[in-house]
Amino acid sequence: MYLPSAIVLLCLTLHHTAANIVKQPEPCNSGHCLPKHLCPTGSVDDAPTLGQSDLITLQVDEESECGDFMKICCAGSSLTNSTSTPAANDAVPRADQKCGISNPQGLVYNVESNLTYAKYAEFPWTVAIFQISFSLKNIELIYVGGGTLIHPKFVVTAAHTLKKPHRYVARFGEWNIKSDAEIYPAQDIGIEEHIVHPSFHDFCTPENDIALAVLKQSVIYTAHIRPLCLPSPQDVFDGQRCIATGWGLDVRTKQPAPVMKRIELDVVPRARCQMLYQVADADSSFRLHRSSMCAGAADLQDTCDKDGGTPMACPKEDGSYVLAGITSWGLDCGKPDAPGVYVDVAKFACWINDTIEGYEELHAEE
Numbered sequence: 001m002y003l004p005s006a007i008v009l010l011c012l013t014l015h016h017t018a019a020n021i022v023k024q025p026e027p028c029n030s031g032h033c034l035p036k037h038l039c040p041t042g043s044v045d046d047a048p049t050l051g052q053s054d055l056i057t058l059q060v061d062e063e064s065e066c067g068d069f070m071k072i073c074c075a076g077s078s079l080t081n082s083t084s085t086p087a088a089n090d091a092v093p094r095a096d097q098k099c100g101i102s103n104p105q106g107l108v109y110n111v112e113s114n115l116t117y118a119k120y121a122e123f124p125w126t127v128a129i130f131q132i133s134f135s136l137k138n139i140e141l142i143y144v145g146g147g148t149l150i151h152p153k154f155v156v157t158a159a160h161t162l163k164k165p166h167r168y169v170a171r172f173g174e175w176n177i178k179s180d181a182e183i184y185p186a187q188d189i190g191i192e193e194h195i196v197h198p199s200f201h202d203f204c205t206p207e208n209d210i211a212l213a214v215l216k217q218s219v220i221y222t223a224h225i226r227p228l229c230l231p232s233p234q235d236v237f238d239g240q241r242c243i244a245t246g247w248g249l250d251v252r253t254k255q256p257a258p259v260m261k262r263i264e265l266d267v268v269p270r271a272r273c274q275m276l277y278q279v280a281d282a283d284s285s286f287r288l289h290r291s292s293m294c295a296g297a298a299d300l301q302d303t304c305d306k307d308g309g310t311p312m313a314c315p316k317e318d319g320s321y322v323l324a325g326i327t328s329w330g331l332d333c334g335k336p337d338a339p340g341v342y343v344d345v346a347k348f349a350c351w352i353n354d355t356i357e358g359y360e361e362l363h364a365e366e
Contacts, residue, residue: 026066028073033066035181037108044076058120060113060259070181097221099150100125100229100313100320107224108183115252116301118245118262120175120182121224125149125323126245126260126311128174129157129191129213132167141169143177143256146246146310148323149227152218154356155191157309158326158343159200159211162191170213173225177247178258184224190216195355197348199291207289209328210343212355228313229322230353231346237267237324242295242314244327248307251334252300263303265295265312267324268339280331280338291347293325296339303340304333312342 025032034044036056062069106119118126125148130141147157147170155170162168173186191213199208219225231237242265250257268276273294278286288294295312297303303310312325325342332338345352 025074028065030073031075032073033068033071034074035183036070036072037181037183039072039074039076042072042074044074055110056108057110057112060111060115060117068179068181070176070179097227098320099227100316100322101226102321103223113259115250116262117257118175118260121173121184122262123243123245123260123311123313123321124173124224124226125228125313125321126174127155127157128171128177128247129155129161129309130169130171132169143247143306144168145248145306145308146327147213148311148326149219149225150230150323150352151227151356152221153215155213155215156323156326156345156352157194157211157213158206158209158328159196160202160206160209160328161309162194162196162211162213167191168194168213170215172219173222174247174260176259184222187219187225189219192216195359197351205289205341206328208291208343208348210291210326210345210348210351212352214359228311229316229320230349231322231324233346233349235322235324235346237293237314237346238269240267240314240324241265242267242312242324243321244295244297244303244307244310244312244325246303246307246310246327248310248327249304249333251302251304256306261307263297263301265297265340267314268294268296270294273339273341276337276339277331280335288341291344292328292341293344294339294341295325296336297334300334302334303327303330 040056103121107121109120111119127147129145129147131144133140133142145161147155150156168191169188171186171188193214195212197208197210201207244263247257274288278284307327310327311323313321314324323345328341328343330340
């Protein structure tokens with residue numbers, strides 16, 4: 001049985017608070033719980049001013065009395081002053097608007113973990129998509145999949161990730177999906193509409209599984225929020241080592257990933273992928289759709305449920321990245337003899353560019 005990567009097995013609900021703002025610090029044994037960038041030494045009276053070259057160590061697997069490894073129990077007499085943070089435009093470093101530029105060493109934090117995760121802001125084009133759920137008491141955001149920032153007003157994702165008539169929000173600059181303590185603020189922007197590829201079919205295995213999410217307002221580019229380059233229609237990535245990112249089910253822990261995953265993948269040639277699926281699924285008639293490509297990861301690494309729509313980025317010779325694939329579906333998460341199936345973005349480069357150009361012309365007066 002084929003399992004689309006956006007099947008909801010584990011629902012992660014959350015209330016999002018703008019990052020870097022702590023209105024009412026929770027009390028702890030020796031003081032109050034604050035983000036580590038506000039109190040790196042554990043004492044606000046001794047804490048030095050954070051400089052551009054200073055790194056704050058984050059141990060992802062650390063047990064914290066504050067319930068968040070990005071926070072620390074902070075003692076001192078100046079807690080009120082420490083919770084006031086710079087305005088978003090002052091706090092976030094400026095960034096050029098060139099596409100595909102990563103932050104190879106991350107920003108601000110030195111991340112330590114028993115498992116491999118992306119560094120903070122390492123892949124600034126990765127977008128988290130939430131479904132808006134209304135209840136009698138509040139509004140909840142439920143993580144449903146991912147996308148890729150390619151334009152100030154457009155996110156590219158898998159068509160099966162966005163379903164009508166639900167309402168969605170795209171979040172930019174996210175890293176730890178369970179924390180509000182990151183140093184730079186995320187941007188939450190509503191999705192105004194989604195433009196599904198006209199040939200999309202959600203059969204047993206999705207075909208032409210690509211869509212564009214149109215944002216209600218433009219994204220502001222910063223050092224931790226940048227677009228990814230689109231490939232040329234002629235690009236082929238067979239044999240390349242690429243990187244997928246997202247917050248779907250982590251096959252290593254069997255839990256949704258709170259911190260952005262970083263999964264290295266080898267792009268598998270089309271003929272070999274088709275043969276592997278014929279053997280793995282005992283179906284000699286299986287044919288990989290022409291809109292798809294395959295990529296396999298090492299044991300205990302793979303994209304999985306609720307990774308649908310997230311990017312697979314491949315490096316170029318100049319060190320920048322290009323969007324080669326979009327997570328679509330797979331036979332079993334982490335199964336070494338059946339690589340994951342991704343949308344071959346190069347085959348849709350013209351459609352993406354033409355759709356964006358047509359939308360901009362239509363809304364030029366607005």
